[in-house]
Amino acid sequence: MADRGEPPEGPPESTPGGGEDEYRSLVFDESFVRAARLKEFSAQERMGDHARAVRSLPARGFRAGSKAAIALVLLIALAFGTAVYMGFRHPYQAPVGRRAEPLRSTVVPLAPQGAVPGGTAAGLLAKSPAAQFETGAAGINLPAIRGTDNFSGSQVATALTTVKDYLVASSLDPDVLTGNAVRPVKLLLDPDQMAQFDRSMSRPDDDGQHAATGWLVRFDPAKVALAAPDIRVRGTLSYTEAGSDTLEVVSDHTFTYTLRPAVSGPQRAGGASLFTVRRELHFRFDREDLRLHRLELRTSYAQAGPQACPADTTGALRPLLAGQRAVSRGPAGTDPYATDRPNPALCGTLTVSSQQPRAHQGSEVPGAPQSPRSRS
Numbered sequence: 001m002a003d004r005g006e007p008p009e010g011p012p013e014s015t016p017g018g019g020e021d022e023y024r025s026l027v028f029d030e031s032f033v034r035a036a037r038l039k040e041f042s043a044q045e046r047m048g049d050h051a052r053a054v055r056s057l058p059a060r061g062f063r064a065g066s067k068a069a070i071a072l073v074l075l076i077a078l079a080f081g082t083a084v085y086m087g088f089r090h091p092y093q094a095p096v097g098r099r100a101e102p103l104r105s106t107v108v109p110l111a112p113q114g115a116v117p118g119g120t121a122a123g124l125l126a127k128s129p130a131a132q133f134e135t136g137a138a139g140i141n142l143p144a145i146r147g148t149d150n151f152s153g154s155q156v157a158t159a160l161t162t163v164k165d166y167l168v169a170s171s172l173d174p175d176v177l178t179g180n181a182v183r184p185v186k187l188l189l190d191p192d193q194m195a196q197f198d199r200s201m202s203r204p205d206d207d208g209q210h211a212a213t214g215w216l217v218r219f220d221p222a223k224v225a226l227a228a229p230d231i232r233v234r235g236t237l238s239y240t241e242a243g244s245d246t247l248e249v250v251s252d253h254t255f256t257y258t259l260r261p262a263v264s265g266p267q268r269a270g271g272a273s274l275f276t277v278r279r280e281l282h283f284r285f286d287r288e289d290l291r292l293h294r295l296e297l298r299t300s301y302a303q304a305g306p307q308a309c310p311a312d313t314t315g316a317l318r319p320l321l322a323g324q325r326a327v328s329r330g331p332a333g334t335d336p337y338a339t340d341r342p343n344p345a346l347c348g349t350l351t352v353s354s355q356q357p358r359a360h361q362g363s364e365v366p367g368a369p370q371s372p373r374s375r376s
Helices: 030-035 061-089 121-127 153-171 191-202 287-292
Strands: 038-040 054-056 104-111 224-226 232-243 246-261 273-285 296-305
Touching: 121 246, 121 273, 153 232, 153 246, 153 273, 153 287, 191 296, 273 287
Parallel strands: 104 296
Antiparallel strands: 038 054, 224 246, 232 246, 246 273, 273 296
């Protein structure tokens, strides 16, 4: 540390001769002079009236800047400490979101009254009520889109297009129809329903919650193949606001497939047949679902035929093909006195309207399978 008489830069170097300078304490080098806070006026400046002998030099700029920087750092540290303290005293709790409910599904087989008609795919479609249906996704049309009280028009459009994507994946994708894929359907589901979906695919059960055919249309690839790639579709989509944070969408569509036996080699002429599935699905969306392009499937009601009433349709639909007949006996019996879960034995009779196809009106679906619409 320098002496009180030494300049800020430290003592000057010794004289070349190595001896001590006896005037060392009286000599100030240039750095000492620059560091001085007082400066003596010149002789000419002291000649003025009331002139002082010395004047104060302005403080060095870096000192003011350093003080401001220190004050800023202290303020930041104080704000950070306050935030941490308040976080411990009042920890933020994320709002608890609504969990998706389990799917409830019903599949009703429709039994034919006689032998299933056969023919070529084009000929069968031309004579059926599905002749004027659109092909594939073109038959799933969106209604007029308007905003609701709590959802914008773009949010409503997102809900409807997500439902359309689900219908395409679960009813029209050839890989899904033949049991080779389920991922296109699963990717559109709310995560809360994925465990139920996985269980339905791996271990389907006729309990109203774990039928694979409640989620999608599937045929047994060992017995059935698509006779033509074009699937005829017609139906309706509607939406409503079910609360300030919930949108609901209802889809009601009829899908007509042309099928043939799953045999290798040349196919029998006229061996194709029609198979019709009418699906009524209820969907629900919260704001997170809309943001992430996913949905909650709440209920699924399907009528499908021609099938035999006793057929187990939980894992896959069991179409009766050209020339086949339904067994004469009805559906499996139901014991109302049983104490275990009830067996909802449902079955209908497949009848096709004899009227000529007409323009689609309202929520009716021309040519849809007609059967008692009982629900479990």
